[in-house]
Amino acid sequence: MKTSTRCVHLAAQDDVYGAVVPPIYQTATFRQPTAAEFGEYDYTRTANPTRTLLERQLAELEGGAHACAFASGMSAITALVRMLKVGDEIIAGNDLYGGTVRLFEQMSRQGIGVRYADPTEIDAVRSALTSRTRLIFIETPTNPLLRISDIRSLAQLAHEAGVMFAVDNSMLSPCFQRPLALGADFVIHSATKFLCGHSDVTAGAVITNDLALHEGIAFQQNAEGAGLSPFESWLLLRGIKTLALRVERQNESALRVAKFLELHPAVKKVYYPGLKDHYGHEIHRSQSAGDGAVISFTTGDATLSERVVEAMRLFEIAVSFGSVGSVISLPFRMSHASIPDAVKKPLAPPADLVRISVGIEAVEDLIDDLDQAFAAAMKEGATQSFVRGVGSSAV
């Protein structure tokens, strides 16, 4: 089956009444035949039929055998790092979502070491390996700089070193990239993003082909109680039905927006894997079927970037990405403000970086909105400079 078909048709749906939409098993506990016997389900923290259905679908979409759905992307990543013990080390990519860095820094205070390396350079990762390394964790494309790493080469390196390899696939989706087929041991999702697609659920997932690894993750899901609730599992199942349709449209529009930005005189640099001169474009094309809907750009002036963001009318100023509605943000001040001070300098994105997530609106309207926001921001900059008497333009 093609992914777009898989998004709509669930694996095994066994509703007794033949409902075409799965029911929500909104129950915390399940009746047992006797005190000594358990049925297939007993307590929702451990497992729930609605969540199981979602987990089956997530596994199928990512080409994996097993999946665990969590209450957020962060609780999915937490379950993963809980597999490590004191003294173990993680090699983490040096451009990651700010909350992931915050979590890893907390882990390092609890005796799990973290070394940041540039995963776009395989030798940098190789040099960071030690006898204590247990996990290599990357995003590709990264949030927010859209950096591309070679999943196949990193998987090979990890396996030669006897280390687990996890890829956070939130920036694309299984429609465009399937890291397990390229050798990763784990795929991580902030399902809050493209999988949900409507900004109405926070959710996460860990997907793997390895039963022993899956059992470790499922143990954490049950032990810590971070599994996704039945209702949110149902909402996610509903969102996934339109995943392929949404990401194809978003991908198409994002390329047009990226090309518009590339030509705009106020833009210094555009980061989008679909652009031919994007660093890693060839590697990206060799491992992904699409480029996603997240674009970042710099203007060279943090004040101008802020003015552009605030002048948008259609794009909402909001963190997160992957929804049907377009959003715009300043990662340094918003999604990545959580990077702890100790590692801010090497790991935080530039202050003038603007990140946008392109939704499913008419692309002409999105480009018009960006165009008017740049014009308004540049005009405001010119007026401010004139008032201060320091020149004619901030650009």
Ligand SMILES: Cc1ncc(COP(=O)(O)O)c(C=O)c1O
């Ligand atoms: C790449 C990436 N991974 C993980 C997360 C965390 O996911 P959540 O916000 O669902 O906890 C985010 C959140 O923005 C993210 O961008």
